[in-house]
Amino acid sequence: MKYCDSNEKYLRPTLYCNCRAPEIIAMANHLGAFKKSDYEFAETAFEFCKRNLILEIMPMDGVVETLKRGTGTCLQINSVFAALCRAAGIKARYKLFAAIESQSMYEEVYDPMMRRWYDALGYFSLEGDIEVYVDGKWVVAHAGPTPERQAAMGVPITKFGEESIGVWFDAIPGTMFISESLPYGVGLLSRALMKLAPATVEKINKNILNQIEKGKKILGRMGEKEYDEEVRKRFHMKIPKVSIEKSKKIIFKNE
Numbered sequence: 001m002k003y004c005d006s007n008e009k010y011l012r013p014t015l016y017c018n019c020r021a022p023e024i025i026a027m028a029n030h031l032g033a034f035k036k037s038d039y040e041f042a043e044t045a046f047e048f049c050k051r052n053l054i055l056e057i058m059p060m061d062g063v064v065e066t067l068k069r070g071t072g073t074c075l076q077i078n079s080v081f082a083a084l085c086r087a088a089g090i091k092a093r094y095k096l097f098a099a100i101e102s103q104s105m106y107e108e109v110y111d112p113m114m115r116r117w118y119d120a121l122g123y124f125s126l127e128g129d130i131e132v133y134v135d136g137k138w139v140v141a142h143a144g145p146t147p148e149r150q151a152a153m154g155v156p157i158t159k160f161g162e163e164s165i166g167v168w169f170d171a172i173p174g175t176m177f178i179s180e181s182l183p184y185g186v187g188l189l190s191r192a193l194m195k196l197a198p199a200t201v202e203k204i205n206k207n208i209l210n211q212i213e214k215g216k217k218i219l220g221r222m223g224e225k226e227y228d229e230e231v232r233k234r235f236h237m238k239i240p241k242v243s244i245e246k247s248k249k250i251i252f253k254n255e
Helices: 022-030 038-052 063-069 074-087 103-109 112-121 147-153 186-196 198-222 224-234
Strands: 092-101 126-134 137-141 169-171 177-179
Touching: 022 038, 022 063, 022 074, 038 074, 038 126, 038 137, 063 074, 074 092, 074 126, 092 103, 103 147, 103 198, 112 198, 147 198, 147 224, 186 198, 198 224
Parallel strands: none
Antiparallel strands: 092 126, 092 169, 092 177, 126 137
């Protein structure tokens, strides 16, 4: 099967994003690589990842494992999208940032421990969109949330060419950067969370599935196109208000 074997930046394999894996090459060809225009293929790959890969908090692993499993974190799902584009000869890069979550994610997905973590830091983790180079320009996309999850969150059903920032994420100023690869330390947070708070991870993943079921009912009642058109008329992203409580001072008495 045909694939891009260039060692050029944004076309070569990187950490967790092996675009030369046989499974990725096979899927890229199945989706129309080298037959469709670059824009059409990138849009097809985006829709495939968005509609077939489900969010699950877990330790970082590669695109092949994510593709076979059908689940992964936002970064894992977006890495599959990037790998498919690179395999098809379309440059793909990460636009990474420290993410401020939406009110819906904070209330419906996080458990009490994660809310305390978020309140303490003001953000949860590193997140990012993917930018692909088509028709002479970089086009942004984020394949992480399924339409059902977006309906449950009350946000528009984003399309290829639309970013996550201002929809269900915001970026802490000064944290955004462009990268060919995910950073080496990106898997540390997920591994630490799995080890230190497995019950929290289980609860979050259960809440994600509940969110998907909630979204299915909304889309089943309204229809995907009708829902998206309606929500775009009035949408404004809401973010949680973080309040810092004053703690009691520690007093050392002289003996």
